[in-house]
Amino acid sequence: MTKRSQELKPVSEFISDSRPERFVYQMDGDRHEIALSTENLQVRYGDKLALSEGDLSFERYKITSLIGASGSGKSTFLRSLNRMNDDVANVTGKIMYRGLDINSKDIDVYEMRRHIGMVFQRPNPFAKSIYDNITFPLTRRGKYTKEQLDEIVETTLKQAALWDQVKDELNKSALALSGGQAQRLVIARALALKPDILLLDEPSSALDPISSAKFEDTLLELKKYYTIIIVTHNMQQAARISDYTAFFHQGKVIEYDLTRKIFTRPKVKLTDDYISGNFG
Numbered sequence: 611m612t613k614r615s616q617e618l619k620p621v622s623e624f625i626s627d628s629r630p631e632r633f634v635y636q637m638d639g640d641r642h643e644i645a646l647s648t649e650n651l652q653v654r655y656g657d658k659l660a661l662s663e664g665d666l667s668f669e670r671y672k673i674t675s676l677i678g679a680s681g682s683g684k685s686t687f688l689r690s691l692n693r694m695n696d697d698v699a700n701v702t703g704k705i706m707y708r709g710l711d712i713n714s715k716d717i718d719v720y721e722m723r724r725h726i727g728m729v730f731q732r733p734n735p736f737a738k739s740i741y742d743n744i745t746f747p748l749t750r751r752g753k754y755t756k757e758q759l760d761e762i763v764e765t766t767l768k769q770a771a772l773w774d775q776v777k778d779e780l781n782k783s784a785l786a787l788s789g790g791q792a793q794r795l796v797i798a799r800a801l802a803l804k805p806d807i808l809l810l811d812e813p814s815s816a817l818d819p820i821s822s823a824k825f826e827d828t829l830l831e832l833k834k835y836y837t838i839i840i841v842t843h844n845m846q847q848a849a850r851i852s853d854y855t856a857f858f859h860q861g862k863v864i865e866y867d868l869t870r871k872i873f874t875r876p877k878v879k880l881t882d883d884y885i886s887g888n889f890g
């Protein structure tokens with residue numbers, strides 16, 4: 611083991627050390643388990659403060675949508691959650707996951723990303739077969755038998771609702787898939803790492819309406835097992851699939867509540883203006 615890896619904190623140690631009381635909050639008399647939360651999170655690109663107020667708690671096994679106009683800081687916030695901004699921005703504050711601040715310097719970022727996976731706007735399959743797209747990230751870091759890999763490929767493709775379409779052509783190049791299929795494949799690839807939390811940055815913006823509707827059904831299935839945080843410009847999509855919605859404006863979270871409240875009785879006029887299209 612290198613000196614550096616000895617110094618890094620493996621996130622998995624904290625997974626087994628489950629201290630649920632720490633992650634529970636009360637709302638409307640009910641108890642809710644928190645999967646991830648941010649405290650005093652700020653993001654600067656050089657001198658520019660792109661996120662100044664963004665403290666949110668994400669409930670386990672729920673979908674939370676991040677909405678707001680272009681440039682309001684949604685992607686900046688989302689990408690910071692699994693340290694994708696480390697090389698381009700200065701991210702300060704805490705990102706709490708299972709009692710551990712995963713924004714601290716001594717976290718093993720690669721291991722952390724196995725727990726908090728990210729899917730980008732444009733599907734980015736590797737120039738490999740469908741099968742290898744799913745197994746490649748696994749076999750790079752661990753040992754698996756062929757049977758185990760076969761099972762992971764089948765399970766994750768089923769979870770991502772792609773199995774029936776590709777099960778007879780797993781050796782075909784992933785680059786030959788349609789946009790909707792490729793997006794499902796990269797979801798399956800993310801799921802193969804068995805994450806706790808899935809971060810999705812406008813995952814259906816490149817899909818046609820039918821693929822997008824199927825994709826939404828897939829997310830509703832996936833939330834039985836995963837906590838999902840999704841950036842979307844599509845208000846109908848946010849209203850249809852998410853349990854909670856956070857509205858961003860000029861680098862701040864203006865309002866965060868149950869989706870049905872945000873879309874029917876927002877407390878802040880700016881939120882109302884945004885969701886009703888009177889923004890400008």
Ligand SMILES: Nc1ncnc2c1ncn2[C@@H]1O[C@H](COP(=O)(O)OP(=O)(O)OP(=O)(O)O)[C@@H](O)[C@H]1O
Nearest residue numbers: 655658660678679680681682683684685686687698
């Ligand atoms: N890598 C970067 N370097 C410098 N500035 C950046 C970078 N990424 C984002 N920004 C700036 O930070 C601000 C927030 O951008 P961000 O992409 O987070 O907004 P967004 O709400 O996700 O927008 P969109 O909906 O268009 O994706 C913008 O002013 C943007 O120009």
